[in-house]
Amino acid sequence: xxxxxxxxxxxxxxxxxxxxxxxxxxxxxxxxxxxxxxxxxxxxxxxxxxxxxxxxxxxxxxxxxxxxxxxxxxxxxxxxxxxxxxxxxxxxxxxxxxxxxx
Amino acid sequence: xxxxxxxxxxxxxxxxxxxxxxxxxxxxxxxxxxxxxxxxxxxxxxxxxxxxxxxxxxxxxxxxxxxxxxxxxxxxxxxxxxxxxxxxxxxxxxxxxxxxxx
Amino acid sequence: xxxxxxxxxxxxxxxxxxxxxxxxxxxxxxxxxxxxxxxxxxxxxxxxxxxxxxxxxxxxxxxxxxxxxxxxxxxxxxxxxxxxxxxxxxxxxxxxxxxxxx
Amino acid sequence: xxxxxxxxxxxxxxxxxxxxxxxxxxxxxxxxxxxxxxxxxxxxxxxxxxxxxxxxxxxxxxxxxxxxxxxxxxxxxxxxxxxxxxxxxxxxxxxxxxxxxx
Numbered sequence: 001x002x003x004x005x006x007x008x009x010x011x012x013x014x015x016x017x018x019x020x021x022x023x024x025x026x027x028x029x030x031x032x033x034x035x036x037x038x039x040x041x042x043x044x045x046x047x048x049x050x051x052x053x054x055x056x057x058x059x060x061x062x063x064x065x066x067x068x069x070x071x072x073x074x075x076x077x078x079x080x081x082x083x084x085x086x087x088x089x090x091x092x093x094x095x096x097x098x099x100x101x102x
Numbered sequence: 103x104x105x106x107x108x109x110x111x112x113x114x115x116x117x118x119x120x121x122x123x124x125x126x127x128x129x130x131x132x133x134x135x136x137x138x139x140x141x142x143x144x145x146x147x148x149x150x151x152x153x154x155x156x157x158x159x160x161x162x163x164x165x166x167x168x169x170x171x172x173x174x175x176x177x178x179x180x181x182x183x184x185x186x187x188x189x190x191x192x193x194x195x196x197x198x199x200x201x202x203x204x
Numbered sequence: 205x206x207x208x209x210x211x212x213x214x215x216x217x218x219x220x221x222x223x224x225x226x227x228x229x230x231x232x233x234x235x236x237x238x239x240x241x242x243x244x245x246x247x248x249x250x251x252x253x254x255x256x257x258x259x260x261x262x263x264x265x266x267x268x269x270x271x272x273x274x275x276x277x278x279x280x281x282x283x284x285x286x287x288x289x290x291x292x293x294x295x296x297x298x299x300x301x302x303x304x305x306x
Numbered sequence: 307x308x309x310x311x312x313x314x315x316x317x318x319x320x321x322x323x324x325x326x327x328x329x330x331x332x333x334x335x336x337x338x339x340x341x342x343x344x345x346x347x348x349x350x351x352x353x354x355x356x357x358x359x360x361x362x363x364x365x366x367x368x369x370x371x372x373x374x375x376x377x378x379x380x381x382x383x384x385x386x387x388x389x390x391x392x393x394x395x396x397x398x399x400x401x402x403x404x405x406x407x408x
Binding site: 205 | 307309355356359363366367370375376377378379380381382383384385386387388
Binding site for chain 3: 106107108110118121122124125128129132139140141142143144146148176178180182184189190192193195196197199200203
Protein backbone atom coordinates (compact mmCIF):
# COMPACT_ATOMS: atom_id res chain seq x y z
CA UNK A 1 0.00 0.00 0.00
CA UNK A 2 1.47 3.32 -1.10
CA UNK A 3 1.25 6.29 1.23
CA UNK A 4 2.18 9.95 1.32
CA UNK A 5 3.39 10.79 4.81
CA UNK A 6 4.57 13.77 6.78
CA UNK A 7 6.76 12.98 9.76
CA UNK A 8 7.86 15.31 12.56
CA UNK A 9 10.23 13.75 15.11
CA UNK A 10 10.64 15.57 18.44
CA UNK A 11 13.56 14.21 20.49
CA UNK A 12 13.32 15.04 24.19
CA UNK A 13 16.96 15.44 25.01
CA UNK A 14 18.51 17.55 27.70
CA UNK A 15 18.89 20.53 25.37
CA UNK A 16 16.70 22.77 23.24
CA UNK A 17 18.75 22.49 20.05
CA UNK A 18 17.91 19.23 18.37
CA UNK A 19 19.26 19.94 14.89
CA UNK A 20 21.74 17.08 14.98
CA UNK A 21 19.05 14.59 15.98
CA UNK A 22 16.76 15.91 13.21
CA UNK A 23 19.55 15.63 10.63
CA UNK A 24 20.16 12.03 11.74
CA UNK A 25 16.43 11.27 11.35
CA UNK A 26 16.19 12.87 7.89
CA UNK A 27 19.33 11.04 6.82
CA UNK A 28 17.75 7.70 7.75
CA UNK A 29 14.57 8.55 5.86
CA UNK A 30 16.68 9.44 2.78
CA UNK A 31 18.49 6.10 2.96
CA UNK A 32 15.23 4.46 1.85
CA UNK A 33 15.78 5.94 -1.60
CA UNK A 34 12.19 7.20 -1.49
CA UNK A 35 11.30 10.80 -2.39
CA UNK A 36 11.93 12.86 0.76
CA UNK A 37 11.26 16.60 1.15
CA UNK A 38 12.28 18.52 4.24
CA UNK A 39 10.17 21.48 5.40
CA UNK A 40 10.30 23.70 8.45
CA UNK A 41 8.05 21.52 10.63
CA UNK A 42 8.57 17.99 9.34
CA UNK A 43 9.51 15.85 6.36
CA UNK A 44 7.37 14.57 3.49
CA UNK A 45 8.03 11.04 2.29
CA UNK A 46 6.28 8.96 -0.36
CA UNK A 47 6.38 5.19 -0.71
CA UNK A 48 5.25 1.80 0.49
CA UNK A 49 3.66 1.76 3.96
CA UNK A 50 5.99 -0.96 5.25
CA UNK A 51 9.14 0.74 3.93
CA UNK A 52 8.19 4.11 5.44
CA UNK A 53 7.32 2.56 8.81
CA UNK A 54 10.50 0.45 8.90
CA UNK A 55 12.49 3.66 8.31
CA UNK A 56 10.59 5.47 11.07
CA UNK A 57 11.35 2.60 13.45
CA UNK A 58 15.04 2.86 12.57
CA UNK A 59 14.88 6.59 13.31
CA UNK A 60 13.56 5.97 16.84
CA UNK A 61 16.07 3.17 17.41
CA UNK A 62 19.02 5.22 16.14
CA UNK A 63 18.11 8.24 18.28
CA UNK A 64 17.76 6.06 21.38
CA UNK A 65 21.15 4.48 20.58
CA UNK A 66 22.56 8.02 20.35
CA UNK A 67 21.40 8.73 23.87
CA UNK A 68 18.00 10.33 23.33
CA UNK A 69 15.89 8.98 26.21
CA UNK A 70 12.47 9.93 24.87
CA UNK A 71 11.01 10.70 21.43
CA UNK A 72 7.59 11.98 20.43
CA UNK A 73 6.75 11.78 16.74
CA UNK A 74 3.73 13.13 14.91
CA UNK A 75 2.79 11.77 11.54
CA UNK A 76 0.15 12.39 8.91
CA UNK A 77 -0.31 9.62 6.38
CA UNK A 78 -2.66 9.33 3.46
CA UNK A 79 -3.60 6.49 1.16
CA UNK A 80 -6.04 6.53 -1.73
CA UNK A 81 -7.35 4.06 -4.27
CA UNK A 82 -9.10 6.48 -6.63
CA UNK A 83 -5.89 7.62 -8.28
CA UNK A 84 -2.13 7.65 -7.95
CA UNK A 85 -0.64 10.87 -6.62
CA UNK A 86 2.88 11.99 -5.81
CA UNK A 87 4.23 14.58 -3.38
CA UNK A 88 4.88 16.91 -6.31
CA UNK A 89 1.36 16.43 -7.72
CA UNK A 90 -0.19 17.48 -4.42
CA UNK A 91 1.74 20.72 -4.28
CA UNK A 92 1.40 21.37 -8.00
CA UNK A 93 -2.38 21.23 -8.27
CA UNK A 94 -2.85 23.68 -5.44
CA UNK A 95 -0.18 26.07 -6.72
CA UNK A 96 -1.76 26.11 -10.17
CA UNK A 97 -5.14 26.99 -8.68
CA UNK A 98 -3.54 29.77 -6.61
CA UNK A 99 -1.82 31.14 -9.72
CA UNK A 100 -5.07 31.15 -11.66
CA UNK A 101 -7.01 32.87 -8.92
CA UNK A 102 -4.19 35.24 -8.01
CA UNK B 103 10.31 -1.36 20.49
CA UNK B 104 7.31 -0.46 22.63
CA UNK B 105 5.32 2.67 21.80
CA UNK B 106 2.36 4.62 23.11
CA UNK B 107 0.40 5.91 20.14
CA UNK B 108 -2.63 8.05 19.42
CA UNK B 109 -4.31 7.42 16.10
CA UNK B 110 -6.99 9.51 14.39
CA UNK B 111 -8.28 8.07 11.10
CA UNK B 112 -10.20 10.44 8.80
CA UNK B 113 -11.97 8.61 5.96
CA UNK B 114 -12.87 10.86 3.01
CA UNK B 115 -16.00 9.09 1.95
CA UNK B 116 -18.35 11.52 0.32
CA UNK B 117 -20.50 11.80 3.42
CA UNK B 118 -20.01 13.70 6.65
CA UNK B 119 -20.98 10.90 9.03
CA UNK B 120 -18.09 8.49 9.30
CA UNK B 121 -19.07 6.71 12.51
CA UNK B 122 -19.29 3.30 10.85
CA UNK B 123 -15.82 3.66 9.35
CA UNK B 124 -14.41 4.77 12.72
CA UNK B 125 -16.05 1.83 14.50
CA UNK B 126 -14.51 -0.51 11.91
CA UNK B 127 -11.09 1.06 12.51
CA UNK B 128 -11.34 0.86 16.31
CA UNK B 129 -12.53 -2.74 16.05
CA UNK B 130 -9.40 -3.66 14.06
CA UNK B 131 -7.16 -1.94 16.60
CA UNK B 132 -8.89 -3.89 19.40
CA UNK B 133 -8.31 -7.19 17.59
CA UNK B 134 -4.60 -6.79 18.38
CA UNK B 135 -5.41 -7.54 22.02
CA UNK B 136 -3.37 -4.46 22.97
CA UNK B 137 -4.72 -1.84 25.41
CA UNK B 138 -6.94 0.47 23.34
CA UNK B 139 -8.72 3.58 24.66
CA UNK B 140 -11.16 5.55 22.53
CA UNK B 141 -11.47 9.32 23.04
CA UNK B 142 -13.37 12.02 21.20
CA UNK B 143 -10.62 12.80 18.67
CA UNK B 144 -8.68 9.56 18.29
CA UNK B 145 -7.68 6.30 19.93
CA UNK B 146 -4.80 5.52 22.28
CA UNK B 147 -3.00 2.23 21.79
CA UNK B 148 0.01 0.77 23.58
CA UNK B 149 2.28 -1.98 22.32
CA UNK B 150 5.03 -3.11 20.01
CA UNK B 151 5.78 -0.73 17.10
CA UNK B 152 5.40 -3.46 14.47
CA UNK B 153 2.12 -4.76 15.90
CA UNK B 154 0.59 -1.26 16.08
CA UNK B 155 1.70 -0.39 12.55
CA UNK B 156 0.48 -3.71 11.12
CA UNK B 157 -2.92 -2.97 12.69
CA UNK B 158 -2.95 0.55 11.23
CA UNK B 159 -2.17 -0.88 7.80
CA UNK B 160 -5.08 -3.31 8.14
CA UNK B 161 -7.32 -0.35 9.06
CA UNK B 162 -6.43 1.47 5.83
CA UNK B 163 -6.79 -1.70 3.76
CA UNK B 164 -10.14 -2.62 5.33
CA UNK B 165 -11.57 0.87 4.80
CA UNK B 166 -10.46 0.89 1.16
CA UNK B 167 -12.03 -2.58 0.71
CA UNK B 168 -15.23 -1.13 2.17
CA UNK B 169 -15.29 1.52 -0.53
CA UNK B 170 -13.51 4.44 1.14
CA UNK B 171 -11.48 6.01 -1.68
CA UNK B 172 -9.19 8.17 0.42
CA UNK B 173 -7.99 8.14 4.04
CA UNK B 174 -5.94 10.68 5.97
CA UNK B 175 -4.62 9.50 9.33
CA UNK B 176 -2.79 11.49 11.98
CA UNK B 177 -0.73 9.74 14.59
CA UNK B 178 1.35 10.66 17.61
CA UNK B 179 3.76 8.01 18.80
CA UNK B 180 6.20 8.03 21.65
CA UNK B 181 9.00 5.71 22.67
CA UNK B 182 11.33 6.01 25.65
CA UNK B 183 14.22 4.06 27.10
CA UNK B 184 14.48 5.78 30.49
CA UNK B 185 11.52 3.91 31.97
CA UNK B 186 8.51 1.80 31.09
CA UNK B 187 5.21 3.65 31.02
CA UNK B 188 1.65 2.62 30.23
CA UNK B 189 -1.34 4.57 28.93
CA UNK B 190 -2.82 4.54 32.42
CA UNK B 191 0.42 5.74 34.02
CA UNK B 192 0.50 8.76 31.74
CA UNK B 193 -3.00 9.87 32.66
CA UNK B 194 -2.57 8.95 36.31
CA UNK B 195 0.52 11.03 37.07
CA UNK B 196 -1.02 14.17 35.61
CA UNK B 197 -4.35 13.64 37.36
CA UNK B 198 -2.64 13.19 40.71
CA UNK B 199 -0.74 16.45 40.25
CA UNK B 200 -3.96 18.24 39.31
CA UNK B 201 -5.68 16.84 42.40
CA UNK B 202 -2.85 18.00 44.63
CA UNK B 203 -2.75 21.49 43.16
CA UNK B 204 -6.56 21.77 42.94
CA UNK C 205 -17.50 29.13 15.87
CA UNK C 206 -17.63 26.04 18.04
CA UNK C 207 -14.84 23.47 17.78
CA UNK C 208 -13.88 20.12 19.22
CA UNK C 209 -10.12 20.07 19.72
CA UNK C 210 -7.42 17.71 20.88
CA UNK C 211 -4.28 19.37 22.20
CA UNK C 212 -0.92 17.76 22.98
CA UNK C 213 1.68 20.11 24.43
CA UNK C 214 5.33 18.95 24.37
CA UNK C 215 7.60 21.15 26.51
CA UNK C 216 11.30 20.87 25.60
CA UNK C 217 12.71 21.41 29.02
CA UNK C 218 16.00 19.62 29.35
CA UNK C 219 14.49 16.78 31.34
CA UNK C 220 12.43 13.80 30.22
CA UNK C 221 9.74 14.03 32.88
CA UNK C 222 7.34 16.79 31.94
CA UNK C 223 4.41 15.82 34.15
CA UNK C 224 4.43 19.11 36.06
CA UNK C 225 4.38 21.12 32.86
CA UNK C 226 1.53 18.99 31.49
CA UNK C 227 -0.46 19.40 34.70
CA UNK C 228 0.04 23.16 34.48
CA UNK C 229 -1.20 23.12 30.88
CA UNK C 230 -4.27 21.00 31.66
CA UNK C 231 -5.05 23.21 34.64
CA UNK C 232 -5.09 26.28 32.40
CA UNK C 233 -7.37 24.56 29.89
CA UNK C 234 -9.75 23.63 32.76
CA UNK C 235 -9.87 27.24 33.95
CA UNK C 236 -11.88 28.03 30.81
CA UNK C 237 -14.81 26.16 32.33
CA UNK C 238 -15.16 24.28 29.04
CA UNK C 239 -15.50 20.47 28.94
CA UNK C 240 -11.94 19.08 29.17
CA UNK C 241 -11.00 15.38 29.00
CA UNK C 242 -7.46 14.19 29.59
CA UNK C 243 -6.19 11.10 27.76
CA UNK C 244 -2.79 9.45 27.54
CA UNK C 245 -1.55 11.48 24.55
CA UNK C 246 -3.38 14.79 24.78
CA UNK C 247 -6.46 16.57 26.03
CA UNK C 248 -9.88 16.98 24.43
CA UNK C 249 -11.59 20.34 24.78
CA UNK C 250 -14.88 21.60 23.38
CA UNK C 251 -15.92 25.22 22.96
CA UNK C 252 -15.65 28.48 21.08
CA UNK C 253 -12.62 28.75 18.76
CA UNK C 254 -11.46 32.03 20.29
CA UNK C 255 -11.79 30.79 23.89
CA UNK C 256 -9.87 27.57 23.16
CA UNK C 257 -7.09 29.44 21.32
CA UNK C 258 -6.79 32.09 24.04
CA UNK C 259 -6.34 29.27 26.57
CA UNK C 260 -3.71 27.59 24.41
CA UNK C 261 -1.84 30.89 24.17
CA UNK C 262 -1.91 31.21 27.96
CA UNK C 263 -0.52 27.66 28.21
CA UNK C 264 2.50 28.57 26.06
CA UNK C 265 3.00 31.86 27.90
CA UNK C 266 2.74 30.23 31.35
CA UNK C 267 5.20 27.47 30.46
CA UNK C 268 7.70 30.00 29.09
CA UNK C 269 7.27 32.06 32.28
CA UNK C 270 8.02 28.87 34.24
CA UNK C 271 11.32 28.49 32.45
CA UNK C 272 10.44 26.21 29.53
CA UNK C 273 12.53 27.55 26.64
CA UNK C 274 10.77 25.77 23.82
CA UNK C 275 7.33 24.22 23.30
CA UNK C 276 5.96 22.16 20.43
CA UNK C 277 2.19 21.62 20.42
CA UNK C 278 0.12 19.44 18.13
CA UNK C 279 -3.56 20.05 17.78
CA UNK C 280 -6.49 18.53 15.93
CA UNK C 281 -9.55 20.74 15.63
CA UNK C 282 -12.87 20.11 13.98
CA UNK C 283 -15.81 22.35 13.14
CA UNK C 284 -19.06 21.40 11.47
CA UNK C 285 -22.23 23.14 10.38
CA UNK C 286 -24.38 20.09 9.61
CA UNK C 287 -25.13 19.35 13.25
CA UNK C 288 -24.07 20.09 16.79
CA UNK C 289 -21.89 17.47 18.42
CA UNK C 290 -20.20 17.18 21.81
CA UNK C 291 -17.11 15.30 22.96
CA UNK C 292 -19.35 12.71 24.60
CA UNK C 293 -21.49 12.30 21.47
CA UNK C 294 -18.41 11.47 19.40
CA UNK C 295 -17.27 8.71 21.71
CA UNK C 296 -20.80 7.46 22.33
CA UNK C 297 -21.82 6.83 18.73
CA UNK C 298 -18.70 4.79 18.01
CA UNK C 299 -18.98 2.79 21.23
CA UNK C 300 -22.61 1.91 20.49
CA UNK C 301 -21.65 0.64 17.04
CA UNK C 302 -18.83 -1.43 18.54
CA UNK C 303 -21.22 -2.92 21.10
CA UNK C 304 -23.71 -3.83 18.41
CA UNK C 305 -21.12 -5.46 16.17
CA UNK C 306 -19.26 -7.14 19.05
CA UNK D 307 3.98 35.60 20.97
CA UNK D 308 5.63 34.49 17.74
CA UNK D 309 5.04 30.95 16.50
CA UNK D 310 6.10 28.68 13.67
CA UNK D 311 3.12 26.60 12.64
CA UNK D 312 2.26 23.84 10.22
CA UNK D 313 -1.39 23.61 9.25
CA UNK D 314 -3.17 20.81 7.38
CA UNK D 315 -6.85 21.44 6.66
CA UNK D 316 -8.99 18.44 5.70
CA UNK D 317 -12.41 19.43 4.36
CA UNK D 318 -14.97 16.63 4.52
CA UNK D 319 -16.99 17.38 1.43
CA UNK D 320 -18.94 14.97 -0.68
CA UNK D 321 -15.97 14.35 -2.97
CA UNK D 322 -12.40 13.07 -2.74
CA UNK D 323 -10.77 15.94 -4.63
CA UNK D 324 -10.42 18.88 -2.30
CA UNK D 325 -7.86 20.92 -4.23
CA UNK D 326 -10.14 23.93 -4.60
CA UNK D 327 -10.84 24.00 -0.87
CA UNK D 328 -7.11 23.71 -0.11
CA UNK D 329 -6.28 26.52 -2.52
CA UNK D 330 -8.92 28.69 -0.84
CA UNK D 331 -7.38 27.92 2.55
CA UNK D 332 -3.81 28.65 1.43
CA UNK D 333 -4.99 31.87 -0.21
CA UNK D 334 -6.48 33.05 3.09
CA UNK D 335 -3.26 32.21 4.96
CA UNK D 336 -1.29 34.21 2.36
CA UNK D 337 -3.56 37.22 2.81
CA UNK D 338 -1.99 37.67 6.25
CA UNK D 339 1.21 38.80 4.54
CA UNK D 340 3.12 36.37 6.77
CA UNK D 341 5.71 33.95 5.33
CA UNK D 342 3.74 30.96 4.02
CA UNK D 343 5.25 27.79 2.48
CA UNK D 344 3.11 25.09 0.93
CA UNK D 345 4.26 21.46 1.10
CA UNK D 346 2.63 18.19 0.12
CA UNK D 347 0.89 17.57 3.45
CA UNK D 348 0.29 21.02 4.90
CA UNK D 349 1.42 24.62 4.98
CA UNK D 350 4.10 26.31 7.10
CA UNK D 351 3.35 29.77 8.42
CA UNK D 352 5.37 32.04 10.70
CA UNK D 353 4.06 34.94 12.74
CA UNK D 354 2.16 36.21 15.72
CA UNK D 355 -0.03 33.59 17.47
CA UNK D 356 -3.16 35.76 17.28
CA UNK D 357 -2.67 36.61 13.59
CA UNK D 358 -2.14 32.96 12.63
CA UNK D 359 -5.15 31.79 14.63
CA UNK D 360 -7.40 34.54 13.26
CA UNK D 361 -6.42 33.41 9.75
CA UNK D 362 -7.13 29.77 10.59
CA UNK D 363 -10.55 30.77 11.89
CA UNK D 364 -11.27 32.63 8.64
CA UNK D 365 -10.25 29.47 6.74
CA UNK D 366 -12.84 27.37 8.59
CA UNK D 367 -15.50 30.07 8.23
CA UNK D 368 -14.82 30.55 4.50
CA UNK D 369 -14.93 26.82 3.79
CA UNK D 370 -18.21 26.45 5.68
CA UNK D 371 -19.61 29.43 3.73
CA UNK D 372 -18.56 27.63 0.55
CA UNK D 373 -20.64 24.62 1.51
CA UNK D 374 -18.14 22.40 3.30
CA UNK D 375 -20.16 20.85 6.14
CA UNK D 376 -17.29 19.53 8.20
CA UNK D 377 -13.58 20.35 8.53
CA UNK D 378 -10.82 18.58 10.47
CA UNK D 379 -7.55 20.49 10.81
CA UNK D 380 -4.27 19.32 12.28
CA UNK D 381 -1.70 21.81 13.39
CA UNK D 382 1.78 21.79 14.86
CA UNK D 383 2.88 25.00 16.50
CA UNK D 384 6.10 25.90 18.21
CA UNK D 385 7.18 28.84 20.32
CA UNK D 386 10.56 29.46 21.93
CA UNK D 387 12.13 32.12 24.10
CA UNK D 388 15.78 31.02 23.86
CA UNK D 389 16.27 32.48 20.40
CA UNK D 390 14.44 33.82 17.36
CA UNK D 391 14.08 31.40 14.50
CA UNK D 392 12.42 31.59 11.07
CA UNK D 393 10.97 28.92 8.80
CA UNK D 394 14.05 29.22 6.58
CA UNK D 395 16.43 28.92 9.55
CA UNK D 396 14.83 25.64 10.59
CA UNK D 397 15.26 24.04 7.19
CA UNK D 398 18.69 25.58 6.65
CA UNK D 399 20.41 24.27 9.76
CA UNK D 400 19.31 20.71 9.09
CA UNK D 401 20.25 20.85 5.41
CA UNK D 402 23.71 22.15 6.25
CA UNK D 403 24.26 19.27 8.67
CA UNK D 404 23.09 16.78 6.08
CA UNK D 405 25.45 18.29 3.49
CA UNK D 406 28.36 18.04 5.90
CA UNK D 407 27.65 14.44 6.84
CA UNK D 408 26.73 13.37 3.30
